[in-house]
Every structure is written in structure tokens, then in C-alpha cells.
Amino acid sequence: MVHINVLDPSASPLDYYGYELRRYREASGLTQKQLGAIISYTGSLIGQIETARKLPTSDFSERADIALGTGGLLSRLLPLVLRSQLPAWFQQVAELEARAIEIYTFQTHMVHGLLQTSGYARAVLGAVDSANLEDRTAVRLARQRILEKDSPPVLWTILSEAALRQEIGGEAVMREQLESLLSHENKPNVNIQVLPYGVGAHAGLQGSFTLYRFSGDPAIVYTEGYGMGHPTANPDIVKDCSLYYDHLQAAALSLRDSAELIRQVMEERYGEQQR
Template identity: 75%
Template sequence: MTHINILDPGASPLDYYGFELRRHRESAGLTQRQLGDIVNYTGSLVGQIETARKLPTPEFSERVDAALGTDGLLSRLTMMVMRTQLPAWFQRVAELEARATEISTYQMNMVHGLLQTEAYVRAVLGALDDTDLDDRTAVRLARQRIFNKEEPPVFWMVLSQAALYQEIGGPEVMREQLAHLLSFEGDARINIQILPFSAGAHAGLTGSFTLYRFEKDPDIVYTEGYGSGHPSANRATVKNCSLRYDHLQAAALSLRDSADLIRCVMEERYGEQRDSDGDPVA
């Protein structure tokens, strides 16, 4: 007799997801393998998700919602599951991202997580620890789904030129990442400005920070240290960082000139190298 792991749906959002997945699958009269065949995943994966041993991805949830007619239930649960898989100190920040109407960030050394490609995420997260890297990567990428909302936030990023040259993951990863940044040209809701080396001393020398603005709630500024995050609604702190951000935007290149610089670095530093015969060099 096959042992069936009975989940306590109240134990965690992941357990609740697995419980609901199994309940709806069995109501549809499908085995794990049959459902897997329908949504193009293995029955084994379905079983692992049902028993809370594997994280569901947004793509998996969307396919299962369609297959089982669950009206988006699993997709909604996925966002809750993913958020609880973030480090405890960062979970509140993910909630701020999800509620904000405008996000303004200054980044010194790397692209903000909301605009990172999958390969770039893997390189960042795996720099010192590659355990559970697939799940940790999926969790970070899931945060980007705030841009798929009916009313997504307006996002501004002032990015130091140094971040374009910080070769995270190698030339191919960087080429893809910079191309991803360029894909937002013309998108009024996602705006990227580069703070050039020529800006010299500037208002962001003390470190990266992010400002969150909301429809009704007070603004919040967020700074980060090693293994800790520091959101603050202190009015003086928020006012100071807002002023700093205004000065950073003024010192940064225009949106068009920023795109031109990103394109130039992508082609000159990370472009495909070829030999004298025009063939790509490995």
C-alpha cells in the first residue's frame, strides 16, 4: 500500500499549497502522473510539490490553474509561498515591493533584484553558497511579478556605471543582463539612469538605498547590510534620502544617454569576440 503523506494545511503556506493542489487534483479524478502529462511536468514533481518537498513555480501554478479550473487560486498562493521562502529579514521588504506605487532605488555595485535576469540571479546568490540554488533563484525571480499586476509600480533605478563593469557570472551573463536592461527602453513605468564615473563625488557615496512610496501610507526608505535589512519610516531619514535621490538623478545621465552607455558597454566589453576569420572565439 502506497504511503500518502498527509499535510497539515495550517503548518505553512507551502503545506497549504500542497494540500490544495492535491485536493483539486483528486477532485478532478487525476493521478499525479496524469496531471503532470497535462501540464508538461513529471508526476514526480507534482508529488514533491503536493508533499511540500519542492517549491511551485509561477509557471507551474498557472498551468495547473488552467488544467484544473481553479480560477487562479494556485497562482495567488504561489506569491505567498515564495514570499515566506525569503530570508526572514527580507520578507517585509518583499511586502513593501508588492504594495508600493513607486519604487526609486540607487544601486552601487549590481543591478537591483527586480531587474535581474535568471543567470545573473544565480551568479549573485551562488557566489558563496550554492545550496538550494534553483529554489532560491525562483524565489527572487518571483518578486518581479509585481510588474505583471493590473497596476504595477513605477520603478526608477539610478545605477552606478561601476555595476556595468562588475563582471558577475561572466561575459555572456553580463551581455544578457545589459540587454535585459535595454529591453525597458520606452517603458514609462521602468526607468534606468546610469550615474557615470564623471559624476565624481556624489550623494550616494554612503551606499545603496531604496525608497518606497504608497497611495496612502507614509514613504519608507530601505538600506541593507550583511544578512540584515533596515526599513525606516522616520520622516527625517526619508526626507534626507529623498533629497539624496533627487541629486543622484540630477547627476545621472538622461534615459536616452543611459541606454546608449549600456549599449556601448555591452558591445565593447561583453560583445562576442571573433578571430581574424570572423568566427566566434570560445
């Protein structure tokens, strides 16, 4: 007799996803292998997802939804599943991102997670710990779906010039990352400014921070340390950080000049001639 691992669908979003996948598959009269043949995945992978040992992907969810006639249930569950896989201390931040109508962030040395490419994210996440790297990368990239909503938040990012020049993942990864930043150049809800080295001392010397604004709720400031996050709605801190951000925007290059600097660094530092 084949041992079937019985999942508690209330244990976690991943367990619930696996439970529903198995329920729809069995209702369709399909084995794991048969479903795999239909959606071009292995039966082994389907078994791992059904037993909450492997994270599903967007492509897998869409194919399974069509094959099993779920009405899009698995695809709707996927963002919740992926968000639940974030570190516990960061899950609240992901919820803030998902609810915010405006996000203002200043980054001192690295591209913000909402704008990272897969190669860049993989290099950042794997710098110290390479365990489950592909799943952790997928989870980080899933946060970017908020920018594709029907009513996406306005994202305003100020990057220190150091973020453009700090070579993370190698030249090819950096070139792809800078090209990705430039791809947002004409999107009204994504605005990228660069704070050049030439400004000298500036309002962001204390470090990176992000300001979330909501419809009807108080704004929240988020800062991050090693393995921990610090969100606060303290009105004095929010007021101070809002003022700091105004000063950073005033000191940063314009959107047009920022794009030009990104393009310049991309060609001079990571261009084909360099390789």
C-alpha cells in the same frame, strides 16, 4: 499501503498550496502519475509539490489550474508561496515592493533584484552559497511580477557605472543583463539612469538605498547589510534620503544618455568580438 504525508494547510503558504493541489487532484479522480501525464510533468514532481518539498513554478501552476479546473487558484497562490520562501528578514521588503506605487533605488555595484535576469540572479545568489540555487533564483525573479500588474509601480533606478562593468556570471550573462536593461528603454514605469565614474564624489557614497512611496502611508527607506535589512519610516531619514536621491538624479546621465552608455559598455566589454 502507501504512506500519505498529511499536510497542515495552515503551516505555511507552500503547505497550503500542496494541500489544495492534492485536494483538487483527488477530487478529479487522478493519480499523481495521471495528472503528470496530462500537464507534462512527472508524478514524482507532483508528489514533491503536494508534500511541500518542492516549489511550484508559474508554468506548473497554470497547467494544473487548467487540468484540475481550479479557477486559477494555484496561480493566485503562487506569489504568496514564493514570497514566503524569501529570507525572513527580506519578506517585509517584498511586501513593501508589492504595495508601493513608486520605488526609487540607488545601486552602487550591482543591478537591483527587480531588474535582474535569471542568469545574473543565479550568479549573485550563488556567489557564496549554491544550496537550492534554482529555487532561490525563481523566488527572486518572482518579485518582478509587480512590474507586470495592471497598475504597476513606477520604478526609478540609478546604477553606478560600476554595476555595468562588474562582471557577474561571465560575459554572456552580463551581455544578457545589459540587453535586459535596454529592453525597458521605452517603458514609462521603468526608468534607468547611470551615474558615471566622471562625477567623482556624489551623494550616494554611503551606499545603496531604496525609497518606497505609498498611497496614503508614510514613505519608507530601506538599506541592507550582510544578512539583514533596515527599513525605516523615520521622517528625518526619509527626508535626507529623498534629498540624496534628488542630487544623484541631477548628477546621473539622462535616460537617453544612460541607455547609450549601457549599449556602449555592452558592445565594448561584452560584445561578440570580445569572445
